[in-house]
Amino acid sequence: MSLIRAENLIKTYRSGEVEVHAIRGVDFTIEAKSFVVFVGPSGSGKSTLLNMIGCLDHPTSGKLTVVDTDISALDRRAAAEFRGKHIGFVFQDFNLIPVLTAYENIEYPLIMVQDWPEKKRREQVMRLLEAVGMSGQEKKRPDQLSGGQKQRVAVARALATNAKLVLADEPTANLDHDTAYRIIDLMKKMRDEFGTTFVFSTHDPKIMGEAEVTFTLEDGRIHQPSGKEAGHA
Numbered sequence: 001m002s003l004i005r006a007e008n009l010i011k012t013y014r015s016g017e018v019e020v021h022a023i024r025g026v027d028f029t030i031e032a033k034s035f036v037v038f039v040g041p042s043g044s045g046k047s048t049l050l051n052m053i054g055c056l057d058h059p060t061s062g063k064l065t066v067v068d069t070d071i072s073a074l075d076r077r078a079a080a081e082f083r084g085k086h087i088g089f090v091f092q093d094f095n096l097i098p099v100l101t102a103y104e105n106i107e108y109p110l111i112m113v114q115d116w117p118e119k120k121r122r123e124q125v126m127r128l129l130e131a132v133g134m135s136g137q138e139k140k141r142p143d144q145l146s147g148g149q150k151q152r153v154a155v156a157r158a159l160a161t162n163a164k165l166v167l168a169d170e171p172t173a174n175l176d177h178d179t180a181y182r183i184i185d186l187m188k189k190m191r192d193e194f195g196t197t198f199v200f201s202t203h204d205p206k207i208m209g210e211a212e213v214t215f216t217l218e219d220g221r222i223h224q225p226s227g228k229e230a231g232h233a
Contacts, residue, residue: 003197004030009062011048022048024220035191037200037208040217046201054087054167055079067164084113088158092170094150096142102153103138109160128156132186148179155186159194168200184210
């Protein structure tokens with residue numbers, strides 16, 4: 001079952017009198033519960049594409065369907081609501097809130113987006129802390145955690161709302177070799193346990209080696225994907 005489908009997707013920016021063609025009419029499909037990577041040189045359009053899939057940016061034209069919803073047709077408010085309900089994010093610099101504990105960082109989207117009651121929030125947060133190997137660390141703030149621990153908390157936070165899709169932009173860039181491998185293994189475990197689709201933008205060969213489908217971008221265009229279960233491009 002396809003979770004994401006792009007049809008003749010175009011993104012054009014204006015910089016003064018100059019028109020920048022970031023994404024040039026791409027087509028692709030990403031299946032549910034898959035582990036997918038977008039790769040390419042800087043400026044190839046990877047982050048732009050992830051931002052559009054994540055409802056952080058809007059296509060200039062074309063159609064982009066995510067979780068059976070044409071998100072290219074959503075206004076800003078509807079896009080924010082959709083994003084909060086269906087999509088989690090993992091960033092290379094973790095993006096944890098410094099004044100909140102690990103527990104509170106994971107709980108935050110359940111309060112701000114889903115408005116879950118306290119008992120249900122606690123059950124979800126404790127379940128995720130255990131799942132990412134952070135039980136007993138819930139009272140620590142980000143400055144008391146290692147890079148790998150911060151990223152584990154970030155993965156748990158991305159999954160807190162039971163998101164069907166997690167977008168990860170260079171999630172291992174600030175991690176050492178061994179920690180990066182452990183985080184990748186954790187994400188695959190979370191995919192298997194929760195049925196979440198993970199989509200990465202990365203230069204990291206470790207992630208590329210684990211991907212089931214790899215889309216290569218160059219100058220805003222997608223080359224034929226590779227992988228065990230390649231989507232359509």
